[in-house]
Amino acid sequence: MTNSTNRGMFQLEESEDYLQEEPGASVDSLADGVHRVTIGDRSSVVLEGPERLVALDSFGTPGRARVYRRILRERFNEKPIETIVYSHDHVDVSGFSSVLADEAEIIADERTARIVEERGLTSQKLPDLTLSTDRAELQRAGRAFVLLHPGPTHGTGNRALYLPDEKILVMCDTLLPNARYGLLPDYHLGNFVSNMRSLGGLEFEQFVPGRYETMTPEQFREGCDYVEAVMETAQEAFAEGLPIWERETLEDYTTDVLGDRFGHLDGFENQVGLTALRAAHHFLMGGWGLEDTPAEGMNVATE
Amino acid sequence: MSGNGGEHRGIFTIDGELPIQSFPRDITYRPVEEPVWTASEGIYRTIFIEAENSVIAFDTFSTPGGARSYRDAIERLFPNKPVETIVYSHDHLDHTGYAADLNPDAEIVAHELCNNVIEARESDGQLPASETLSGEWTRLEIDGRTLELIYPGPTHGDGNLAVFLPEQALLFMVDTVIPGVGYTFFPDWHLEPYLDNMRRLLSLDWETFVPGHFWSTDRDGFRKNLKYYEEVRTVAEEALVSGIDPMDLDDVRSYAEEKLNAYEDFFRYNEYVGQNLMRYMLQLKTGGWGTEGVTSARTGELSPGSEVTVTR
Numbered sequence: 058m059t060n061s062t063n064r065g066m067f068q069l070e071e072s073e074d075y076l077q078e079e080p081g082a083s084v085d086s087l088a089d090g091v092h093r094v095t096i097g098d099r100s101s102v103v104l105e106g107p108e109r110l111v112a113l114d115s116f117g118t119p120g121r122a123r124v125y126r127r128i129l130r131e132r133f134n135e136k137p138i139e140t141i142v143y144s145h146d147h148v149d150v151s152g153f154s155s156v157l158a159d160e161a162e163i164i165a166d167e168r169t170a171r172i173v174e175e176r177g178l179t180s181q182k183l184p185d186l187t188l189s190t191d192r193a194e195l196q197r198a199g200r201a202f203v204l205l206h207p208g209p210t211h212g213t214g215n216r217a218l219y220l221p222d223e224k225i226l227v228m229c230d231t232l233l234p235n236a237r238y239g240l241l242p243d244y245h246l247g248n249f250v251s252n253m254r255s256l257g258g259l260e261f262e263q264f265v266p267g268r269y270e271t272m273t274p275e276q277f278r279e280g281c282d283y284v285e286a287v288m289e290t291a292q293e294a295f296a297e298g299l300p301i302w303e304r305e306t307l308e309d310y311t312t313d314v315l316g317d318r319f320g321h322l323d324g325f326e327n328q329v330g331l332t333a334l335r336a337a338h339h340f341l342m343g344g345w346g347l348e349d350t351p352a353e354g355m356n357v358a359t360e
Numbered sequence: 361m362s363g364n365g366g367e368h369r370g371i372f373t374i375d376g377e378l379p380i381q382s383f384p385r386d387i388t389y390r391p392v393e394e395p396v397w398t399a400s401e402g403i404y405r406t407i408f409i410e411a412e413n414s415v416i417a418f419d420t421f422s423t424p425g426g427a428r429s430y431r432d433a434i435e436r437l438f439p440n441k442p443v444e445t446i447v448y449s450h451d452h453l454d455h456t457g458y459a460a461d462l463n464p465d466a467e468i469v470a471h472e473l474c475n476n477v478i479e480a481r482e483s484d485g486q487l488p489a490s491e492t493l494s495g496e497w498t499r500l501e502i503d504g505r506t507l508e509l510i511y512p513g514p515t516h517g518d519g520n521l522a523v524f525l526p527e528q529a530l531l532f533m534v535d536t537v538i539p540g541v542g543y544t545f546f547p548d549w550h551l552e553p554y555l556d557n558m559r560r561l562l563s564l565d566w567e568t569f570v571p572g573h574f575w576s577t578d579r580d581g582f583r584k585n586l587k588y589y590e591e592v593r594t595v596a597e598e599a600l601v602s603g604i605d606p607m608d609l610d611d612v613r614s615y616a617e618e619k620l621n622a623y624e625d626f627f628r629y630n631e632y633v634g635q636n637l638m639r640y641m642l643q644l645k646t647g648g649w650g651t652e653g654v655t656s657a658r659t660g661e662l663s664p665g666s667e668v669t670v671t672r
Contacts, residue, residue: 066644067597075601117645146654148647176647176654213650239607240545240635242642243649247371289374296378302544304609304635331545331609331635338547341422343371343453343483345548346518346650352480355651356473356518358511359494 063119063156063180065148079120082128087263087271088223090200094128096121098268099149102218102227103129106198109139113218113227114267115157117149119180122156140164140197142204143184144229145212146172147243150267154182162186164195166206166214171355188216208252209245209348217256226259229267232280237269237324238332241284246339247349250285257281283319287329290314291336301337304330368424368460368485370453385426387433393528395505398570399433401426404455405573407523407532408434411503414444418523419534419572420462422454424485427461445469445502447509448489449534450517451477452548455572459487467491469500471511471519493521496658497665510564510662513557514550514652524564531561534572537585540627542592543573545635551593552648555586556657563661574627588623595619596640606641609634 308330
């Protein structure tokens, strides 16, 4: 049953079909009881216990949340979703938990919870359990898992889901197996690479991003190297006085510097210029907000 | 400060020389209405005020060389009045990054939200405030001059202050309303509350708006600029619904040029309309970025709050 009040940020009547569209979905198994669900260009992970499920996120429209719910019921013999874990706060990832499983427990980082509360969407339920320590070992639906906050990366309170026994690491919208970062939306470049590299020290064989295919540890490291290299090259362009507001100029410059090393990454040719432009502006402006500094916490006015 | 001849380095992490930091700038200046002056090097703009015994400078320009050129310009105009106060518009280095080169001994005034980031950032050359403001409206009396410093809520950056000078019917605010379309992909703009927070400033009695870049405008220009943002938001939603991939800049730009061509005479339309639309599409998909980006705009009329007198 559709609920036209669950519209996320969309205001136009014409958006209703888009919001309610139910595209196809697929499920593939990553390990015993660990499954990846793909809808469109996004994927998420489900942990299957003896009688219940833990779902990561909800997908980004009411229609997709329903597809997610339906395919889980079909695939896992009607096992209910006991818990939804929010990877982070963005609506296109966790914005429709009420549609996915209104009765489920919601777990999220405390910083994510703050944003969800501030945003105030009825479809994005407030967390029942908020995590304040950087490492939280949990058990739900008979499955053990670890939720890690390595520091600011993308979005607010973005947590990695780590399955040490299965050697699987899941983290949404951080590293990619390609160069399709675009303008690095809501990435906290001041700390991103170092925080991601800290996760690289974990023992895993598969890294599951929120988009595109699963990555190997080598691809994980290459992803860190790529973002770091673009940031360094962007600084060099800036320091030399290149017009860092011109995407085409930065595209030529970064392609010249990085093409040999990273040109094999899908999307490099038509995305690196925009990514470098964004990176250059990090150094021009000094970063954005406290998440780009060593400080913890949120910037809140006293009155 | 390695490898840069002693120049402040901001947050650069690469080694070696940073030529851009040292380039002097040609600062032009003119009175808006004395004692208020405006200064620019072609891209960045600010204001400064001649006070009884000193000069009150706003911001620092974008590099150490720029800050020194700014200092020299003021000194040329007022050789016996040092810059004793610097008021920060907001936290970004390209506007307030180099007080250490403008005058490291000046008193620095900033909103607490701005200063929180500056203190945490520890950028080389950017000095924290010696005096922080809180709340929406502070009247500051400095060296015989009165400044109305207004924080209308999140707009761009952290703690971004608007400077209201009623005697000159002037409003100065940096990196919000700027002539033309939005700058690139709206870096660190808090799009959800932005329009309504900016519209609150229309309740103030000003005629001239001085932005942090390029040229001044009036109330009509201010409104038209905000109207453009509103339009981009609508087109962004239409673009998503039409199946345009927000990560494909070529497709986004084509769609933007088709749907936003009413603005094609806006400054830098060709350069940035695609990136503007891309950013708004991502805004709608993600729901906003950070607390400033998701919070509702503030409501209620702006009204004077605390008064602070700073004796010089």
